[in-house]
Amino acid sequence: DYQPGHVLAVEVTPQGHEKTLKGPYTVTRSDTDQRTVDVIYRVIVDPPASDSADHVESGPMRKTAAFKALREGDENVSFGGKFKVPILEGISKDAKHVVLVTSGAGVGPCIGFVEQCVAAWAAGDEIAAPSVSLFAGYRNVGDIICEDELDDLAARSGGRFSWSACLSSEGDASMQSGSAPAGHSIIAGRTTTAAPPAILKELASRGAALDQTHFHLVGNGEMVSEWKEALLTGASLAEERVTIEMYFGHTSPAKAGAVAAISEALSASKAPAGVAAQ
Known part of the structure; x- marks a missing residue:
């Protein structure tokens, strides 16, 4: 099982x-x-x-x-x-929203997790959280996988699940950015720069605070390390609100610039109303 x-x-x-x-x-x-x-x-x-x-x-x-x-x-x-611990089992029990950040094939287990959520929501059970969003990182538009499956899950989620593909290749990203295929959006940039503003927008629409959110990170070691450090140190999230799975590059250090970019973007959620985060 x-x-x-x-x-x-x-x-x-x-x-x-x-x-x-x-x-x-x-x-x-x-x-x-x-x-x-x-x-x-x-x-x-x-x-x-x-x-x-x-x-x-x-x-x-x-x-x-x-x-x-x-x-x-x-x-x-x-x-x-x-x-390892299944994604569902590792989610903070009091999470108001779950954010999945992946690279490449790391989207695989997240699809299974969302399937569990959608099935539970249909039965009237909130299961892991009231809502889930996925930010999947790829280099080119041709690298995106399981679009139909994810779009179908979004359509069947009753508005509780959304997903975006973040494209790091400048050519593909600039050409595709802003497009809105059925069920998802495409954002220009790596997840480190493209996802944070979109995450804050998503949380605002859900009425969930950053410190009420659970993050699950799956993919290459560098990406996972960057997000983990930014969330725990920069955003000061509790350790139990960040779970990870590294596919390769386990010893790859986090790039300071990427960590800073995530931290600074997410810090906007802590700024007082009407005051821009510095």
Whole structure:
């Protein structure tokens, strides 16, 4: 019974290779009746040579390429273990709003979490929080994944769920910014600069204060570290209101400029009425 946010270990031995490739992956959803577990991952094509767990190779084959080559009935793959705390279980019980900030495939487990929320809301249960918003970071518009699924969740949420894609590529961002596809918006910039003003606007519309909000961060280590430091130090949120899941780059330091940008933008929520935050 895997829940969105659980981490499991996957092992695969590519056909024609002796080396077994191993890696942790975060669960999007599972179905005990169908005996299925869904995981979203990005297939790495010819990544930089590395001895880290992020880029493991077996001869000419990369780990994620080996996973992609799997077919139903293959016996050269196995998974097991149940690590980390599911997203829902980690949400502060008194949260008035939940903000999800992701990069790349980090949106996967958040989709499963929102599915849980939408199902509960339909049954009259507020479950994790009265409302949820997602800010998913990508480089290009072509990198955005699961648009239809997220738009459908927004449509079925009764106005309780919204999501935005933050595009860091200047060309794609300037071309797409301001567009309003059914169910979501596209914002120019990395999540560090694009999301904070949108988050404050969302909180104001929901009647929720920053210190009543729970943040869940999923994705590359640099992004997660920047947001975590800004939220805990710059915004002075309680530790229990910030939960994280790093996919790779666990030792990547947070960039001071990015931390400052998030902190300064969010500090606007603490300024007295009619006074601009300095």
